[in-house]
Amino acid sequence: MLHISDFKYALRLLKKTPGFTALTILVLAGGLAISLYTFGLLNTLLYKDLPIADGGSVVRVVGERKGRISTVNAYLLSEIRAGGIRSLSELGAYSATTLALGDKDSVRNLSATLAEWNVFEFSRTKPLMGRGFVREDSTDGAEAVVVLGYKVWQSAFAGDPNIIDRSILLNRKPTRVVGVMPKDYAFPGSASLWLPISSKDLQPTGYTANAYSVYARLAPGASHSQVRTELQGLMKRVQQQDGRADSQEEDLDGLFPLTFQSVQTYPEGPFVFAILNAVSLFILLLACVNVGNMLLARTNERMREIAVRVALGAPRLRLLLQMTLESMIICVSGGIIAVLLAGWALKSTNGFIATVFEGNLPYWWNWGLDGATVTAAAVFIPLMILLVSVMPVYGATRINASALLRDGTRGSQGRTSGRISRILVTIQIALISVVLLVGTAMGIIAYRAGHIDFGIDPTNLLTMQVDLRDSSQDTPEKQLLFYQRLLGELRGSSDIDAALLTGNLGASRFAVDDMEYSRIGDYPEATLLVTSESPGQIGTRLLEGRNFDSRDSETGLKTAVISQSLARAYWGGESALGKRIRLLDEQGKTTEQRIVIGVVSDVRRGENLLVTDKNTFAAIYQPLPQAIEPVLGVLVRHRGSAAAARTAMYRAVSNVDAYVVPGPIANYDDSQKKLTLVATTMTDLFVRCGIFAILLAMTGIYGLSSNTVVQRTHEIGLRRAVGATDRSIIWLFLRQGGRQVTAGLLISALISIGILYLLSRFAGLGTLTLVVVGVFFAALVTGLVMSAIYIATRRVVKNEPSVALRYE
Structure with missing residues (x-):
């Protein structure tokens, strides 16, 4: 049915309006590039096969x-x-x-x-x-x-x-x-x-x-x-x-x-994959709706031409295929640009992450334009063609050529075009509301993850691990002596201001004073840590009592230092000093009893950095001589030169035992930043995608809403001619727009509510925060739609009724 001349005709039409052509291609390219980038990034992260045979x-x-x-x-x-x-x-x-x-x-x-x-x-x-x-x-x-x-x-x-x-x-x-x-x-x-x-x-x-x-x-x-x-x-x-x-x-x-890939993000990985891809897909749908609306407006301008061609015997099917061909050229061009943009963004991401996490990334995390991403593009582009073409094609199929040639455009297309425009406005409102609400919620989560207060001043802090399990230090007595000598070497260095040994023993059940429960699961939990005495200020801050010192020896009174949150939770405004804490085994039996001698500032612990609960800051510290561990971390605050302090740390271990090999030395601040780098990067990505989505929504909603009014110019002229006041006409259109907004917001609420509930469970996002964000964006979208309707209606009613009645 189609001939080469049809391609040439479509190209001529697009060439006649270069601004329109460029805008539609770029809008589609931007929406598709975001979808492809998100899919490619997460697919490699979670689902791409390992780069080995089978x-x-x-x-x-x-x-x-x-x-x-x-x-x-x-x-x-x-x-x-x-x-x-x-x-x-x-x-x-x-x-x-x-x-x-x-x-x-x-x-x-x-x-x-x-x-x-x-x-x-x-x-x-x-x-x-x-x-x-x-x-x-x-x-x-x-x-x-x-x-x-x-x-x-x-x-x-x-x-x-x-x-x-x-x-x-x-x-x-x-x-x-x-x-x-x-x-x-x-x-x-x-x-x-x-x-x-x-x-x-x-x-x-x-x-x-x-x-x-x-x-x-x-x-x-x-x-x-x-x-x-x-x-x-x-x-x-x-x-x-x-x-x-x-x-x-x-x-x-x-x-x-x-799979090896899913282990890295278990159990949240598939959920994050689905949410981010859904948001990016909604952005693509916004782009398609906007471009489809522009093509619909372009079709409306050509209605008389199309009617003449139909009246002269042109096959209606061929006319529709020609219009689809125009959409196809725009979508394919936008798709090619989107693939190139997504490939560039994935390659840039790969270089950035590989540089920051050099040597610490799974080797299959290698991002670029791969077969899966190209396949996704091959699936998305036909869907774009379908979505973009359906509106102008539907408009063209509703043409009554004889009525159009007899009565003009207002008589044959006003009702149909108006209905399509109202549906498009409702779809736009629903899509942008979901994108803004879910995107903002995830942006808040990413921002919080990227700006976590761990509770420790990281200035000039270096960390290193010492592992004595395969060394000659094979008894607790030898290990304690090694640790004491190591601390002496570190604190004797002119490049080191303070040094501390610490180890995390994991979560432990405990009871305070005479607390008793019938089941072990009812007892509270806290992170159990071991730490050396610390004459210098490093790590936590002492708030009450004292830190460990020589009195807390292996034969001394069993003592403990607790976190501020734990002290407040169980003793309120009363001092925790002198109180008893009983550590329990898995059967609920008391393994030892300790007396609280100090309260220190809270330090965030646990794998989930986003959720804060009663266990996040609950910590019980034991003195090193009373809880010797073969693997401990070394925390050092240096005086100014990190390089000199690193050398001093290696030298200190070698001087105590030349056959003990220390772990790599890391800057504490850098370690924290690496924990949150992905989150800060995601925050930036959300902001950029959000700006693009907002621009799409603002232009699309404003254009569609005002176009709905403009298409009813003849109706407004009739209402004014029979005595309707300008104010009543404006209120009529605003009420109708309000119904569209309500419908769109209800649809978006139904889509968003489940997603937001899961986000709140996963990341501890409070209900109040979600409500505030939802109300804000509902008001924003409502204001945008109402402003567009008000401005467009007021512009029409300012004209004389005779002008409106002659409008086509």
Whole structure:
């Protein structure tokens, strides 16, 4: 039906109005680019297959405890293997750690993965040089070997082609290099090098302190639900048949498979994916409605021309196809620009995040214009053509050529065009209200996440971890002596102002004074911490009583310092000093009783930084000599030179024990900023998308609302001719506009209410905040619509009735 001449005709029409053509293309390009960027960003984050052979079948077997992901005990893993889970194959274990490369004069901390010997066979990836692991590498007493990542080989060894079989120092232990992996390979996460796990550690006879992350592949034809069912059944059998070695290894609540991607954002990831894509899709719909309305107005201007062509015998179907062809050219052009814009934005995002989080990102987080994003564009563009074309095509199908040629435009199209315009206004109101309300709510959440007060002054603070588990400091007495000497070395440095050792022991049930409950679950929880004495002000601020000192020795009175929130919750305006706190085990039995000697300022703790509840700031601190832990963090406030302080921290550890390798040193302020960087970036994204959406809505709603009035100019002339006052006409149109606003706001409320409820549960967004935001934007949209109607109506009624009656 269509010919090349039809394409030329459509191009001529668009060329005659370059401003209109450019505007419609850019509006569609902007809306589609936002949708494609959001989809591409989140798809790579959550759903894109791992970049290894048959990456879609790879899963992680994870435990769940109290709603959070947990590793799997080595004993439970061995039972999974022995139990013959038919829906899984090629199970393997790994754990992430940090290792020091080099000697004490030149130490470089690297992220490393301790993995089963089959890890490279599992990922179907051959080494670039040398070999991977063999089974003998994991046997007890085997030579220490390592496989290097490409970046480490290049940066630490200058790409030495003779690196294979060379001995290097890892944690000051000679280790032979047996292989180098290809560029961009870092399975299972962000490893810089790999070492084999001892097979002895993976074959315990009961629950041990060793717990691992588990990788596996789905068996052919197996589903995630089938794997979950098998794993849950096996876990319950093991829990019923076997005891646990220590109270810290409490039962898992669940055992199931997840993709590696979804583990990173569990359990909120799919929810965030759906919400953000819905908001971006609404922005695209706004763009389509606006462009469709502009094309409808353009069609209305050509109604007489179209009627003449129909009267002369032009096939109506061909006319409609020509109009669709015009929309198609606009949509395809806008789509091409949108794909290029989205690709540029994704590439820029990839460079930005890779720079900020260098070495700490899962290796599959590599954003760019990929096949999924292009496929999404291929789906969205035909939908855009359909949405943009439907309005002008519908308007053209309603043409009564004889009536139009006899009576003019006002007689044949006023009612139909007016109805379409009113429907479009209602749709615009609903869409923009949802976008503004949900977008603002998520923007508030992102802003709050990016401006969290952690409760600690980060000025000149450095952090480092010390791990004594694999050192000669293998008893509590030796570990306490090591810590005391380390503090002496740190505080004796001229570059360090104050130093503190601290460790987080996790959540613990407790009771104050004589508090008793019938069930363990009714007792309150607080974060249990261990900390050294601190003569200098660092970390928390002392508000009442005293900090730990030499009186709080291993043989001294059992003491505790508590957070301000905990003191207020249980003793109100009364002083907490001298009060008793009983720490409880999982059965509710008192393990020890401590006397409160101090109250300190609150520090935000917990994984969910957005929600503040009664446990967020509840903390109980124990003195280090009375709760010795093999892994502690070192917190240092330096006098001015961070580089000199870093050197002093490494030197202090080496002076106490040259074979203890400290973890990487981090700037406390930078660590906090990295926690919130994604949130601040999302805030900026919401603001930019919101501005674009508001501009679309303002122009679209104003144009549609005023156009609805203009199309009824002849009607206004008749009303004035029969005696209606200007004020009554204006009020009539405002009342009709009010009904449109009410309908649009009700539709948006129905769409938004479920989303906002989930947001409030997920991020602790208060009802009052949501109500205020909702009322504000309802008033804004209402004011915009009413202003457009009032201005347009007032402009028409200022004319003489005869002018309005002659309007076409």
